[in-house]
Amino acid sequence: MSSFMRTNKTDNYNFIEQNRFNHNAVVQPLLTDLYQITMAYAYWKSGKTDNVAVFDLFFRTNPFHGEFTIFAGLEECLKFLDNFRYSDSDMEYLKQTLDANIEDEFYEYLRNLTAKDITLYAIEEGSVAFPRVPIIKIEGPLIIAQLLETTLLTLVNYASLMATNSARYRMVAGKNIQLLEFGLRRAQGPDGGLSASKYAYIGGFDGTSNVLAGKLFNIPVKGTHAHAYITSFSGISDLKTRVLRHKQTGITGDLLETALKHRNNLSNVLDISTEESSEGELAAMVSFAIAFPDVFMALVDTYDVKSQIVSQGRRSEKKSSASTTKAMISANGISKVKTTKVLSNSNGVCLSNKTNGLNNGSSKDTTNTQRELLNLPKYVGKSFRSGLLNFCAVALALNDLGYRAVGIRIDSGDLAYLSCLARETFETIAERFKIPWFNQLTIVASNDINEDTILSLNEQGHKIDCFGIGTHLVTCQRQPALGCVYKLVEINEQARIKLSQDVEKVTMPGSKNAYRLYSTDGHALIDLLQKVTESPPEVGQKVLCRHPFQESKRAYVIPSRVEPLYKVYWKDGRICQDLPTLEQVREKVQRSLKTVRNDHKRTLNPTPYKVAVSDDLYNFIHDLWLQNAPIGELS
Numbered sequence: 281m282s283s284f285m286r287t288n289k290t291d292n293y294n295f296i297e298q299n300r301f302n303h304n305a306v307v308q309p310l311l312t313d314l315y316q317i318t319m320a321y322a323y324w325k326s327g328k329t330d331n332v333a334v335f336d337l338f339f340r341t342n343p344f345h346g347e348f349t350i351f352a353g354l355e356e357c358l359k360f361l362d363n364f365r366y367s368d369s370d371m372e373y374l375k376q377t378l379d380a381n382i383e384d385e386f387y388e389y390l391r392n393l394t395a396k397d398i399t400l401y402a403i404e405e406g407s408v409a410f411p412r413v414p415i416i417k418i419e420g421p422l423i424i425a426q427l428l429e430t431t432l433l434t435l436v437n438y439a440s441l442m443a444t445n446s447a448r449y450r451m452v453a454g455k456n457i458q459l460l461e462f463g464l465r466r467a468q469g470p471d472g473g474l475s476a477s478k479y480a481y482i483g484g485f486d487g488t489s490n491v492l493a494g495k496l497f498n499i500p501v502k503g504t505h506a507h508a509y510i511t512s513f514s515g516i517s518d519l520k521t522r523v524l525r526h527k528q529t530g531i532t533g534d535l536l537e538t539a540l541k542h543r544n545n546l547s548n549v550l551d552i553s554t555e556e557s558s559e560g561e562l563a564a565m566v567s568f569a570i571a572f573p574d575v576f577m578a579l580v581d582t583y584d585v586k587s588q589i590v591s592q593g594r595r596s597e598k599k600s601s602a603s604t605t606k607a608m609i610s611a612n613g614i615s616k617v618k619t620t621k622v623l624s625n626s627n628g629v630c631l632s633n634k635t636n637g638l639n640n641g642s643s644k645d646t647t648n649t650q651r652e653l654l655n656l657p658k659y660v661g662k663s664f665r666s667g668l669l670n671f672c673a674v675a676l677a678l679n680d681l682g683y684r685a686v687g688i689r690i691d692s693g694d695l696a697y698l699s700c701l702a703r704e705t706f707e708t709i710a711e712r713f714k715i716p717w718f719n720q721l722t723i724v725a726s727n728d729i730n731e732d733t734i735l736s737l738n739e740q741g742h743k744i745d746c747f748g749i750g751t752h753l754v755t756c757q758r759q760p761a762l763g764c765v766y767k768l769v770e771i772n773e774q775a776r777i778k779l780s781q782d783v784e785k786v787t788m789p790g791s792k793n794a795y796r797l798y799s800t801d802g803h804a805l806i807d808l809l810q811k812v813t814e815s816p817p818e819v820g821q822k823v824l825c826r827h828p829f830q831e832s833k834r835a836y837v838i839p840s841r842v843e844p845l846y847k848v849y850w851k852d853g854r855i856c857q858d859l860p861t862l863e864q865v866r867e868k869v870q871r872s873l874k875t876v877r878n879d880h881k882r883t884l885n886p887t888p889y890k891v892a893v894s895d896d897l898y899n900f901i902h903d904l905w906l907q908n909a910p911i912g913e914l915s
C-alpha cells in the first residue's frame with residue numbers, strides 16, 4: 281500500500297513504457313456525434329471523397345479569466361488516429377441505426393477507412409497556447425478529417441482545461457508546497473476522474489490519490505486516511521493490538537501505554553485537558569501507527585463538536601467566508617488578530633503581533649469571550665485539540681520506539697489558523713523533547729480548496745506544507761469547459777472563411793503556420809500567424825504584426841528568437857515524432873510558463889498576450905471577407 285510520503289515511482293515504469301500506446305478503449309470512431317457520420321455519407325454521396333481539407337482546432341478565449349492555456353491531450357489524439365478503424369460490430373450498429381436508405385457501398389467505404397492519409401500538425405503538448413492560434417491542424421481527405429472532429433475536441437478540451445487549472449493552482453501555491461489531487465470521487469465519472477489525475481500531474485501536481493491513475497500513468501500515488509477510520513474506534517477497548525517492535529532493537533513496546541503516558545504529560549505542556557480528547561480517536565491513531573509506523577499520518581479534525589455548539593446561522597455565515605477574518609495564534613496564545621481581510625503577508629509566514637493586548641502570554645486556550653472578540657469559530661479549539669493532542673502523543677510514542685511520524689491532515693475549520701496552531705505545537709514539542717524533526721512534521725490541508733482559498737491563505741499566513749484538492753480542481757468549477765472548436769479553413773486549396781456578426785468568431789482562412797517571437801530577455805512577445813506560402817520571420821529582421829481584425833492595431837517586432845510552433849506528429853499512417861513521457865510534458869509546462877511574462881500570468885486582471893497575423897494574411901482575410909459577405913439592399 282502506498283502512504284502519504286512515499287513516492288511510488290517503482291518498477292511499473294516498464295509496464296507503462298510497454299503499454300504507452302495501449303489506448304483508452306472508450307476512444308474509438310463511434311465516440312463522436314451522429315452528425316459527423318451523416319455528413320460523411322452526404323459528402324460521399326456528393327462525390328467529395330477525394331476533396332482535401334484543412335481543419336484548425338483552436339479556442340477563442342482562455343479559461344478561468346486568465347490569459348494563457350496549457351495545451352494537453354495530444355498523445356491521446358495520436359493514439360486515436362493510430363487506432364481509427366470501424367469494427368464489424370460498429371458497422372452492424374450503424375446499419376441498424378442510420379437511415380435505411382444509406383447505400384451498402386458507404387458501409388464498405390467506412391469499413392476500410394483509416395487515418396493513413398491524414399497529416400496532423402500540432403504545437404508541443406505542455407506548451408502555453410493562446411486564443412485563435414490553432415493548436416492542432418489537420419490536413420487530409422475531407423470525410424475522414426470531418427469524422428475526427430468531435431473525438432479530437434473531447435480529447436483536447438478537458439485535458440487542456442485540467443492542465444491549465446492545475447498549472448494555475450501550482451502558480452498560486454508556489455513551488456515549495458506539495459499539491460495532491462484528491463478528486464476521483466467528485467469527478468465527472470470514471471473517465472473524467474482518470475483524465476483529471478493525469479492532467480493534474482502534467483499541470484504541476486505532485487501526486488494523486490487515484491490508484492489506477494498511478495498504475496496506468498506512473499504518477500506517484502499518495503494519501504492519508506478518512507474520518508471513518510477514526511470513527512470506527514469508540515474506545516481503547518477496540519484496540520486488538522497495542523504493541524510494536526522497536527525499529528532498531530526489535531524489542532516489543534506497548535505503543536498505547538506509551539502514548540497514554542505522553543498524552544498526560546503533553547496535556548500539561550500544551551495545556552489541553554485529556555478530557556478534551558477522544559479515547560476512540562486515540563485508539564484509532566495508535567492502531568494506524570502500528571499498521572504504518574514509518575509513515576504515520578493522521579487526520580486530526582474528526583471530533584469536531586461544532587455541530588453541538590455552533591448554530592446553523594454561524595455555519596452558513598462561515599460557508600461564505602472564503603477570506604474570513606481569523607486570528608493567528610502563537611505557542612503562547614493569540615498573538616495576531618485580523619478582523620478584516622488579511623492582506624499583510626503574502627509570503628506564507630504567520631504573522632506575530634503581540635501589541636494587541638489580547639495576548640495574555642499564557643498558554644491557555646482562548647475563552648469563549650475571546651473567541652467572539654476574535655471572530656474565531658467557537659469549535660476550533662475543542663475539535664482540533666483532541667486530534668492534535670492525540671496525534672502528538674502517538675507520534676512521541678512512536679519516537680520512543682525509533683520511528684518518525686510524518687504529519688497531520690486538517691480537513692475542516694480555519695485552515696490558516698489551525699495550521700499555525702499545529703506548527704507552533706510541533707515547535708513547542710520539538711524544543712521541549714529535544715527532537716528537532718518534530719518541527720518538520722508535514723501539515724496537509726484539504727476541504728473544498730480552490731485557487732482563491734490558496735491566495736487568501738497566502739495573504740493570511742499559514743503553515744501548510746501540502747494541499748489535497750479534489751472537487752474544485754477536477755470539476756474545474758470556475759469554468760467547466762474550454763471552448764476548443766474545429767473549423768474548416770481550406771478545401772481543395774481554396775481558403776474558406778466562416779463569417780459571424782461576432783468578429784471574434786470569424787475564422788482565419790487558409791492553411792497557416794504559427795510562430796512565437798521572443799524578446800531579448802527570453803520572454804514570448806507575440807504569436808504570429810502566416811499563410812503557409814510565406815517565408816518564416818527571421819531573427820533580427822523587422823516583421824509587421826497586425827491585429828487580425830482591427831486595422832489600426834499593428835506593430836513592428838524584431839524577434840531575438842523565432843520558434844516555429846508546429847511539428848508534424850502524424851503522417852503516412854504513423855506517429856512521426858518521439859513522444860515525450862508524462863514527466864517530460866510536465867517539465868515542458870513549467871519551462872513554457874517561464875517564457876510567459878508575469879503580467880500575462882497574474883490572477884487579477886492579467887494583460888492579454890498578443891496574437892497577430894502577417895500583413896499578407898491580414899489582407900487575405902479581409903479580401904475573402906469582402907468576397908463572402910453578402911451585400912445588402914436598402915429599399
Ligand SMILES: Nc1ncnc2c1ncn2[C@@H]1O[C@H](COP(=O)(O)OP(=O)(O)OP(=O)(O)O)[C@@H](O)[C@H]1O
Binds near residue numbers: 691692728
Ligand atoms: N483561513 C481561511 N481562509 C479562507 N478560506 C478558508 C480558510 N480556512 C478554510 N477555508 C475554506 O472555507 C471553507 C469552509 O467550508 P465549510 O464551512 O464547509 O467547512 P467546515 O465546516 O469547516 O468543514 P466541513 O463542513 O467539511 O466539516 C472551505 O472551502 C475551506 O477551504
Ligand SMILES: O=P(O)(O)OC[C@H]1O[C@H](OP(=O)(O)OP(=O)(O)O)[C@H](O)[C@@H]1O
Binds near residue numbers: 463506
Ligand atoms: O474537498 P475536496 O477538495 O473535494 O477534497 C476531497 C475531499 O474528499 C474527502 O472528503 P469526503 O468525501 O470524506 O467528505 P467531506 O467533504 O464531507 O469530508 C476529503 O476529506 C476532502 O475533504
Ligand SMILES: O=C(O)c1cccnc1
Binds near residue numbers: 505506748
Ligand atoms: O488520502 C486522502 O487523504 C484523501 C483521498 C481522497 C479524498 N480525500 C482525502
Ligand SMILES: [Mg+2]
Binds near residue numbers: 727
Ligand atoms: Mg471535505
